[in-house]
Amino acid sequence: MPPEQVGWAASPALAPLDEAGVQQALAEGLGSFPELELELRVLRWWRGNDAFRCGDAPIGHPTSPEALANMERFIEMTTTATKTCCSSAEAPAPALAASPRSLRR
Numbered sequence: 001m002p003p004e005q006v007g008w009a010a011s012p013a014l015a016p017l018d019e020a021g022v023q024q025a026l027a028e029g030l031g032s033f034p035e036l037e038l039e040l041r042v043l044r045w046w047r048g049n050d051a052f053r054c055g056d057a058p059i060g061h062p063t064s065p066e067a068l069a070n071m072e073r074f075i076e077m078t079t080t081a082t083k084t085c086c087s088s089a090e091a092p093a094p095a096l097a098a099s100p101r102s103l104r105r
Contacts, residue, residue, distance in 0.1 A: 019047035023066055034077065041074045 017025065022044040031037030048067050051057065 017043070017047070019044060019050070022047055023070075026070075038074070038077050041070055041077070044070050045074065 022040055025031070026037070026040050026044065031040045044067075048070075
């Protein structure tokens with residue numbers, strides 16, 4: 001092995017997770033505590049929207065059952081957190097607040 005391939009240089013390159021990768025992480029239980037689960041659910045939501053950020057993206061798009069389930073759990077988590085917080089400093093950021101009306105079926 002050449003010297004430049006020793007140690008960390010021989011490690012595989014890392015790439016950001018796509019929507020399927022984040023869904024797999026959730027399915028495998030990697031969101032083992034609420035803060036991490038919420039972070040993964042937000043990331044899955046964002047990765048799901050990536051396809052619609054380009055100029056030729058369709059205006060409307062079908063929502064998969066997995067995406068709906070993700071948003072329902074996200075809403076459940078943020079609604080519960082809002083109800084049980086002791087102070088406004090612990091409440092979810094308004095930008096992350098969601099309502100069931102945001103889910104169109």
